[in-house]
Amino acid sequence: MLRYIIGRLLSILLTFFVVSLIVFLMMHSVPGGPFDGNDMPVSDAVKAKLNASLGLDKPLYEQYLRYMWGVLHFDFGVPFQSPGETVTELLARAWPPSLILGGSGVLIGAPLGILMGMAAALRRNTWFDYLVSAVSTLGLTIPVFVISMMLIMVFSVWLNWLPAGGWEKPYSWILPITAYAAVPMATYARYTRSAMLDVMTKPFVTVLRAKGLSERRIIFQHVLRNAALPLVTVFLPMFIGTATGSIFVEAMFRVPGLGAYFVSSIELRDYPLEMSLILMITMMFCVAYLISDIVYALLNPRIRFGGKS
């Protein structure tokens, strides 16, 4: 197990290095620099001075090494678009709204999806099962900004029940959280249904029935436990996936969160922020997959002891 974890950590380091190199090169190949915008034109001399003050006149490899050296010391630089704070401070300010909305979306959507999936599996081929399948397919196939759009159309424009956006009042959080919850709910409904059906056809369930166990105990004590395994592994990556989802949900509902910075950092050639955001998401995905795999192995003795599942 330890050897496996060390191997995976090395592979994560490799991935991190390759991604950082590719992103850095791509980022600097985009024509234009941070001071080429048209809203505040500056003379070439001033531009050169500004670039020099940020170290942008140095050769690329030196810039890369300098930046990565900083990253190793948890120094992510200063964002060009708001030089009064460091990238870390900007994240500390902009991330909480995204985390609150995305986190509540996952924490509400996932249990709801599990319940729906369970009920659908237990009432297989009834109208409820078809309804759950329809809802989960819709949730997985319709882009999140379309879902947001529909929510705004129905609840803000037509029914006028809830505000179409904003961040200050907690009841304006309801629609964005619903939009965030759609994907986890759909994913979990689908996974739970198929995992439950998978386990329910296993011979050990027949044995439990023959033993005279009540259907309730079979479902809750045995089927659910076995079906829960694959569900654990998708949780963390899904949670982190809300970070990219925030680009759309926050734009639709005008939430002052992280989402807008993904777009603006690329548009404004804000190299430190752009690099930090992409590296952070990449790292979180790597770690999330690693943790998921370890948890999966801990919960499943068949994998831990090297047997075949």
Next chain:
Amino acid sequence: MSQTRSPLYFALRRFADNKAAVVSGIILGVILLMAIFAPLITPTGYADQDYLTEALSFPSSQHWMGIDDLGRDFFTRIVYGARVSLSIGFSAALFAVLIGIPLGAIAGFYGGWADWIVMRLIELFSVVPPLLAAMLLGALTNGGFFTIVLIASLFGWVQVCLLVRAQVKAFREKEFVRAAQALGASPGYIIRRHLIPNSISPIIVGFVLAIPLAMMLEASLSFLGIGVPPPVPSWGQMINVGMDFMYFYWHLAVFPTLALAVTVLATTLLGDGLRDALDPTLKGR
């Protein structure tokens, strides 16, 4: 009962039993026909501002979906939007398959270091969110049709590659492959003539399921303003514009939203149906 029936017959029967898939196939066919014959069923060109005096008017018998903010017939724009969406979906899926098949076949057939490299490559593409990479690449190349196809296929090949790899791995040790090897067939020949033809059902499934992903990516990028450049109509871009008019002119937001939702849904259900029909063992995954 004496007549032998081909696997294709059973696949077709399983497919015909799946009502959702059949209906989706018909809907997708209709959308495809509308996209192909767009000039015949629409009154004007997609960028013609022929109705400036009636700008923003609601759906009527003359203009089924109303007029947009720039005086263009909205039905025309929706139909041409299908052209953009479907052509990007299909070409991205095609390129995804073209990248995925050889890599999957090599990884599955040779194993060892070839497999290691391909798997690391897949890992790389699974930890970088496609949207962020797409935004960066979009800025690099100024967006446009081919950039979107490139990005969508770069992130779409992984699924095809994994499916082909699994299939090739499973068939590598079969007797007929051993026999071909004993007869002196080269690895390239075996992969081409025996292993890839035997992977045809996962390839078809991978192809069809890559289409909606590419269409969603296109819509997302166009929504953010770095997709297909105007005046070429794209549903994502139309949703973005429609948002600004939503409170008073609902039609500008509703029609592109519905068009995108229906098309993506129909393609996904068709793909699911084909997967269940071609390979019943994969069902429900």
